[in-house]
Amino acid sequence: MGVRKMRAAGTREALKAAARAQFVERGYLNTKITDITSAAGRATGVFYDHFTDKEQLLNELLAEMHSQARERLAGQAHPREHDLTDRAQLREHLGATWHVMRDNLPVMTALFESTMSAGPSSDRAWRSLTGDTAVIRAHLDWLRESGHQLPGDPTLIAAAIGGMLSMLGYAVLSSGATDLSDDEIVDSLTAFVLHGLAGPGATADPRS
Amino acid sequence: MGVRKMRAAGTREALKAAARAQFVERGYLNTKITDITSAAGRATGVFYDHFTDKEQLLNELLAEMHSQARERLAGQAHPREHDLTDRAQLREHLGATWHVMRDNLPVMTALFESTMSAGPSSDRAWRSLTGDTAVIRAHLDWLRESGHQLPGDPTLIAAAIGGMLSMLGYAVLSSGATDLSDDEIVDSLTAFVLHGLAGPGATADPRS
DNA sequence: GTCTATAGTAAGATAGAC
DNA sequence: GTCTATCTTACTATAGAC
Secondary structure (H helix, E strand, C coil): CCHHHHHHHHHHHHHHHHHHHHHHHHCCCCCCHHHHHHHCCCCHHHHHHHCCCHHHHHHHHHHHHHHHHHHHHCCCCCCCCCCCCCHHHHHHHHHHHHHHHHHCHHHHHHHHHHHHHCCHHHCHHHHHHHHHCHHHHHHHHHHHHCCCCCCCCHHHHHHHHHHHHHHHHHHHHHHCCCCCCHHHHHHHHHHHHHHCCCCCHHHCCCCC | CCHHHHHHHHHHHHHHHHHHHHHHHHCCCCCCHHHHHHHCCCCHHHHHHHCCCHHHHHHHHHHHHHHHHHHHHCCCCCCCCCCCCCHHHHHHHHHHHHHHHHHCHHHHHHHHHHHHHCCHHHCHHHHHHHHHCHHHHHHHHHHHHCCCCCCCCHHHHHHHHHHHHHHHHHHHHHHCCCCCCHHHHHHHHHHHHHHCCCCCHHHCCCCC
16 A cells, blocks of 8 residues: 555544544534544545545444444354343343444444434334344244244334333433443343343342 | 414414424424425415524424323323333323324424434433433332332333333334334333233243 | 515535645 | 635525515
8 A cells, every 4th residue: 555545544534533523522413524624634625535425424434333343243153042031141132232332332323313314204213223123033033933922023022122222322321421330221221121120020039 | 362363373383283294204304494384385484473493393392292291191190109010000101102102293203303413412312311201210219119129220211111112103103114003012012111021920921 | 474585604515726 | 635715505594575
């Protein structure tokens, strides 16, 4: 790679880093092209030498996040036959999701805003939700096939779990509004998703 | 009320009705002032004789929704001592929320978009979520005081339930993407929130 | 109160020098 | 590749006639 291309790559990365910073600070929708370039210490026009528009930049950041997440999960066997009614396996799933959200807060929140701004009639929220929860749904399908009684349609329940996680993740992670630790939160969500409000039935733990 | 004021009131209502229609069709953020006025069959400038801006209009629609919801619940006793671990009482709560969302889809989705567009650093999502789930939290507090073991901090669990409902409501109601009926959805959510994925413990229903 | 016409503003996008 | 300067567009908001 020649020196010209290296500088260019540097600028490209600088723009992406600046974009991430601006997205958490101002929000994706309120971030103007000039906010990104000036935060990166570059001139306005440079942006268009690297990206066609803000949306394309977001797509690139998104792709990075996905490949990063894939990398993180690579090597770990992840069969459809995970048992989400097993506390440890459920916790593993919820914890992984939570930490991916935390680690990629700028991109996660930007995606959220972008999805919302597409408007209700676009179906984008539903497609995102079902897409992002396809893995959960596969596990639920398997549970059902194994004879386990689910609370409802696997796609719906998976979407419900995904909606809970994403909305709560957005609200909590972006605001730092609670003093609960990540572990406490994931523990609580695990207990809730596992046994709901009523608790583990007859084997209730008498701690208050 | 004189005839002049009546026409004005008519225009005001026409603008609000047009706004609702546009909000579901284009989304709140993408709806321009001129979209509203022309859908109402009025001139652009008229808008500013009735509202200062789009946000104020939304606040007015929101107030209407709230008073409507309050009216609906009026007369029904609603003490803090509701037992959310009772299936019927839980279903009542979830169903009421679901139907308020459906009945006020334009306003609900607009509020959603508006909240998101405030950006992550604004805390607005967290404040909305905790505010809207204050009632649930009160019920959970009471449960805990009665010696029931909750899955986690009441504010967090209430927010989790609220996040699940609002995200799922937005995705499902705005898209009509599923063929499940409202009753089926509310039943499923009730079962899920009540007993989670593991089901009602030892008393599991052997239907598959 | 409502209209038409227009001023004002903000941001996206590009042209051309270096 | 990067810069400065500018063009363009889209929308908000107001002014003034009716």
